[in-house]
Amino acid sequence: MVRKGFDREMHSNSRVVVILPYKYLNYMDEELSLVKTLYREIAEIYTIRRPNPKYYVTIPVLDEIKLLDGIDKLVIMDRLKPRQIINLYRELGIEVLDRILLILEIFAEHAGSREAKLQIELARLKHQYPLVKEAIRAMKLGELHGFLGAGRYGYEKYYLMLKEREARVRREIEKLRKIRSVRRQRRRREEAIHVSIVGYTCAGKTTLFNKITGLGKPVGPEPFTTLQPKTSAIMYKGTKIYFTDTVGFIRDLPPEIVEAFYATLEEIKYSDIIIDVVDASKPVQDVLIELSEALNIFSEIGVHGKRIIVALNKIDLIGGDHLNTVINKINESININEIIPISATSGLNIDKLLDYIAAVHKGGKENIRSKIWAQATEG
Numbered sequence: 533m534v535r536k537g538f539d540r541e542m543h544s545n546s547r548v549v550v551i552l553p554y555k556y557l558n559y560m561d562e563e564l565s566l567v568k569t570l571y572r573e574i575a576e577i578y579t580i581r582r583p584n585p586k587y588y589v590t591i592p593v594l595d596e597i598k599l600l601d602g603i604d605k606l607v608i609m610d611r612l613k614p615r616q617i618i619n620l621y622r623e624l625g626i627e628v629l630d631r632i633l634l635i636l637e638i639f640a641e642h643a644g645s646r647e648a649k650l651q652i653e654l655a656r657l658k659h660q661y662p663l664v665k666e667a668i669r670a671m672k673l674g675e676l677h678g679f680l681g682a683g684r685y686g687y688e689k690y691y692l693m694l695k696e697r698e699a700r701v702r703r704e705i706e707k708l709r710k711i712r713s714v715r716r717q718r719r720r721r722e723e724a725i726h727v728s729i730v731g732y733t734c735a736g737k738t739t740l741f742n743k744i745t746g747l748g749k750p751v752g753p754e755p756f757t758t759l760q761p762k763t764s765a766i767m768y769k770g771t772k773i774y775f776t777d778t779v780g781f782i783r784d785l786p787p788e789i790v791e792a793f794y795a796t797l798e799e800i801k802y803s804d805i806i807i808d809v810v811d812a813s814k815p816v817q818d819v820l821i822e823l824s825e826a827l828n829i830f831s832e833i834g835v836h837g838k839r840i841i842v843a844l845n846k847i848d849l850i851g852g853d854h855l856n857t858v859i860n861k862i863n864e865s866i867n868i869n870e871i872i873p874i875s876a877t878s879g880l881n882i883d884k885l886l887d888y889i890a891a892v893h894k895g896g897k898e899n900i901r902s903k904i905w906a907q908a909t910e911g
């Protein structure tokens with residue numbers, strides 16, 4: 533099977549055109565950082581207010597793109613209909629990625645473990661079905677040749693191949709999940725606290741995990757640096773505490789990825805305490821959105837009645853005023869009162885966070901919290 537466009541070496545050298553829907557204009561940097569994670573050169577960026585039903589991009593923009601030299605890919609930061617992807621491919625003759633495919637590509641680049649790779653393959657397969665169905669339709673109408681690299685094998689055969697592959701991938705994922713579950717049960721027989729570190733991508737989860745455990749897992753400014761949960765234990769003042777670093781959330785997480793993504797978040801359900809790491813240096817409004825979306829995701833994956841500690845991270849970057857505003861707004865609008873301001877890079881308040889976890893476990897946390905707040909908001 534030829535899979536055009538999945539060639540790793542090609543990624544960094546590709547020149548791409550990016551189409552940004554208006555809804556993401558306020559988040560342009562974040563959306564572009566998704567693109568830059570894979571492709572070094574963005575040749576041109578267009579914003580689209582009203583998508584064209586046939587091509588998504590408007591006809592004048594389509595004509596401009598045709599005139600650009602040396603473009604390898606078109607990246608559209610929205611959800612496209614299969615028909616639109618195929619129409620664009622026919623007009624431009626270059627690979628077309630929508631936001632979902634782009635995120636899947638990033639996942640594929642970063643996936644280290646066998647399980648993460650399989651989860652991503654599954655998500656990719658699911659994303660390909662509607663495209664292949666559309667290709668079958670277009671083929672029958674004599675409109676299309678060579679799309680998706682299916683070539684002479686024909687799309688119908690290709691579709692069956694995908695289905696068979698999906699069944700195999702699912703079986704293998706199930707096996708790996710069982711292994712993980714056996715390991716987890718073994719851990720749970722010990723006298724220990726289990727803590728999951730969760731939150732939006734780039735919030736600083738792994739930096740915190742490293743600081744606490746002394747490990748050196750990769751961290752970085754690009755989204756989805758971590759794609760596989762990792763658990764490690766420390767002894768803290770006589771108590772064994774297991775910490776699990778997890779995959780980050782992202783705005784508008786595409787449904788195709790949800791299954792793959794949530795499977796790796798399974799650990800959260802089995803933890804005693806959740807640390808929700810939030811980048812407090814972001815505008816207050818974004819902090820609130822990220823927090824409430826995280827709470828939604830918890831309930832979607834069946835996490836109920838857990839103690840959630842919000843770790844307001846990166847306070848080395850902000851002043852006391854901003855921190856105060858963030859804390860007040862959270863208290864006003866979200867029902868969470870366990871908030872600890874920290875800096876994962878400098879280590880500020882990490883010991884307090886650990887004290888707090890130990891105290892939460894044993895009861896008697898109130899005093900500790902008020903002391904931490906007083907110190908942090910003094911600046």
Ligand SMILES: Nc1nc2c(ncn2[C@@H]2O[C@H](COP(=O)(O)OP(=O)(O)OP(=O)(O)O)[C@@H](O)[C@H]2O)c(=O)[nH]1
Binds near residue numbers: 732750847849
């Ligand atoms: N200034 C500052 N930067 C931080 C802090 N914590 C993390 N960072 C930076 O934020 C970026 C993201 O950190 P990571 O630890 O990789 O974030 P993550 O939440 O694990 O991200 P993903 O694995 O991609 O979901 C890195 O460049 C870190 O150096 C902090 O307390 N202060």
Ligand SMILES: [Mg+2]
Binds near residue numbers: 750758778
């Ligand atoms: Mg990480």
